[in-house]
Each structure stands twice: as C-alpha cells, then as structure tokens.
Amino acid sequence: MADSRTAAAASAGATPLIRVEGLHKSFGDLEVLKGIDLTVLPGEVVTMIGASGSGKSTLLRCLNLLERPDRGQVWFRDQDLTADRCDVNALREHIGMVFQGFNLFNNMDVLDNCTLAPVTLKKMSKAEAEQVALGHLSSVGLEEFAHANVSRLSGGQKQRVAIARALCMNPEIMLFDEPTSALDPEIVGEVLEVMRGLADDGMTMVVVTHEMDFARTVSDRVVFMDQGVICEEGDPEKIFGAPEHERTREFLARYLED
Ligand SMILES: Nc1ncnc2c1ncn2[C@@H]1O[C@H](COP(=O)(O)OP(=O)(O)O)[C@@H](O)[C@H]1O
Ligand SMILES: [Mg+2]
Numbered sequence: 271m272a273d274s275r276t277a278a279a280a281s282a283g284a285t286p287l288i289r290v291e292g293l294h295k296s297f298g299d300l301e302v303l304k305g306i307d308l309t310v311l312p313g314e315v316v317t318m319i320g321a322s323g324s325g326k327s328t329l330l331r332c333l334n335l336l337e338r339p340d341r342g343q344v345w346f347r348d349q350d351l352t353a354d355r356c357d358v359n360a361l362r363e364h365i366g367m368v369f370q371g372f373n374l375f376n377n378m379d380v381l382d383n384c385t386l387a388p389v390t391l392k393k394m395s396k397a398e399a400e401q402v403a404l405g406h407l408s409s410v411g412l413e414e415f416a417h418a419n420v421s422r423l424s425g426g427q428k429q430r431v432a433i434a435r436a437l438c439m440n441p442e443i444m445l446f447d448e449p450t451s452a453l454d455p456e457i458v459g460e461v462l463e464v465m466r467g468l469a470d471d472g473m474t475m476v477v478v479t480h481e482m483d484f485a486r487t488v489s490d491r492v493v494f495m496d497q498g499v500i501c502e503e504g505d506p507e508k509i510f511g512a513p514e515h516e517r518t519r520e521f522l523a524r525y526l527e528d
Contacts, residue, residue, distance in 0.1 A: 285347065287312050287443055287474050288333060292342035295328055302328045304498040305342070310443070310476060315469045317485040318478045320495035321521060326478045329495070330445050333476065334365045363391060366436030366444040370451045372428045374420045374435070380407065381416040384435045392439070399438070406434040410464050426457035430464055443474040450481060482525055486510050494518045 288310040295303040302325045310316050318326045331337040332344055335351055335358050344351040346361060374383050384403035388394040394402070407413045410430040420428060429449055436444060446465065450458040462484050469475060469488050479485055485492050485506060492509040494502045502515045513519050
C-alpha cells in the first residue's frame with residue numbers, strides 16, 4: 271500500500287512537499303550536514319536512520335527552521351525557507367513536530383495543551399479548538415484524558431498527546447524525532463501504532479527512528495545518514511534486504527545484533 275501511494279504521487283508528477291538541495295550546517299568548527307539533497311513527496315513516509323551524531327536531528331530541524339541552514343536551499347512547496355522574507359511562524363503552522371522529550375506544558379491539562387496553538391496562532395475560537403482537539407485525542411485513544419494534568423500521564427500517553435497536539439494545527443507534514451526513544455520498551459508499541467495509523471491515513475511524514483521494524487514496514491523510503499551525508503536511500507526492501515554501501519551494512523548489522 272505504501273508503495274502504491276508513492277507510485278501514485280510520482281506518476282502524477284506531484285510537486286514535492288519538501289525539497290532540500292546542497293544543505294550545509296555547522297556548529298562552530300563541526301560540520302554536521304555536508305551537502306544534503308532530499309525530496310519528500312505528498313503522502314510519503316520517509317524514515318531516517320543512522321548512528322547517533324550523524325546529523326539526523328539537525329536535518330529534521332532545518333526543515334522547519336529550528337536550525338538555520340548555512341548553505342543550500344530548503345523549499346516547502348514553492349516557498350524558499352532560506353529566503354529572508356520567509357515567515358517562520360506561518361511556515362510552522364503547516365509542519366507538525368514531535369520530539370523525543372514530548373515538549374508538552376506539564377502544568378496544563380491535556381486539552382489546553384492541544385488548544386493553545388490553534389487559539390493563539392490560528393485565532394480559532396476556544397470552543398472550536400476544543401472540538402478539533404477532542405477528535406484528535408479520540409484518534410490517539412486519549413479522549414477520556416482530556417482534562418487530566420499532563421504530569422499524571424505515562425510517557426506513551428504524553429507522546430500520544432504530543433501527536434494529537436501537532437495534528438490540531440492540521441499540518442501538511444509531520445516530523446518525528448525519535449518519538450519512542452525516551453519510552454520504556456513495553457509502551458513503544460502504542461505510539462508506533464498511532465504513527466502507523468497516521469501513515470495509513472496518508473499523512474506525509476519524516477521520521478527519525480531506531481525502530482527498524484517500523485522503518486521496514488511503514489516507510490515508503492528509508493534514508494541512511496552517515497557522518498553528515500545521506501550515504502544511501504531507497505525503498506525498505508533495498509535498504510534492509512540489499513544495502514549497497516558497506517556503512518549501511520555495518521550499521522544495520524549492529525542494530526540487528528541487539
Ligand atoms: N546546537 C548545537 N550546538 C553544537 N553542536 C551541536 C548542536 N546540535 C547538534 N550538535 C552536534 O552535531 C552533531 C550531530 O547532531 P544531531 O543532528 O543531533 O545528530 P543525530 O540526531 O543523528 O544524533 C553532534 O555531534 C552534535 O553534538
Ligand atoms: Mg537526534
């Protein structure tokens with residue numbers, strides 16, 4: 271199904287949702303991204319795998335300008351994000367992001383976490399925002415927790431709230447940065463299940479993950495990053511079944527040993 275979705279988008283000559291060309295980013299003397307080219311089509315699920323420190327988070331953060339690229343271009347549809355006139359706040363309304371550490375407001379209840387951005391940024395009425403939020407909370411299985419304080423929730427519940435909160439902005443694409451890495455192993459599954467559902471619904475997603483089974487079974491395309499470059503990318507059958515590069519083979523061998 272994933273394949274047919276990509277094929278359909280490609281054959282329709284779909285305009286990429288995200289296009290990255292020649293992206294470079296350094297922190298001081300450390301060059302973290304060394305010329306990245308990447309395209310994400312509407313409806314595509316792209317997973318990014320690679321060792322810690324290879325630049326996955328930095329790349330993801332350049333897609334919504336949480337980091338400013340030093341060189342190269344990032345386009346969201348036809349909007350050049352590196353242009354001075356780019357309106358960062360308007361851009362971020364279209365791009366949902368879910369972090370490893372949830373980034374929820376712990377002193378607020380679940381519903382208020384979900385309605386804050388739609389009310390303040392999109393000027394939605396509180397009543398409408400709550401109605402939208404309850405719909406998304408229901409889709410992640412947490413409607414009954416709408417009035418619970420976030421601090422009372424488990425890690426898996428917090429991450430599902432974070433996903434629902436991002437969806438409340440009606441984003442065109444969702445970026446996930448190791449959304450299950452902070453979770454106890456037994457609750458990873460409930461979050462992956464929600465993400466799998468989103469993918470099935472056709473959401474465009476870029477997911478940094480160490481969950482190889484998720485990458486293998488949900489992605490349309492897997493991107494292997496190594497030391498600041500995309501070493502290899504392709505459909506999951508190729509990357510997991512017949513990787514071309516020695517570095518990819520080494521990385522996967524290490525993972526499959528664990
Ligand atoms: N804000 C920052 N300041 C300085 N160094 C950073 C910053 N963010 C990331 N780095 C460094 O950049 C490299 C790549 O980091 P990152 O993109 O987080 O990799 P990954 O997500 O693949 O683990 C690491 O060496 C990291 O320490
Ligand atoms: Mg990271």
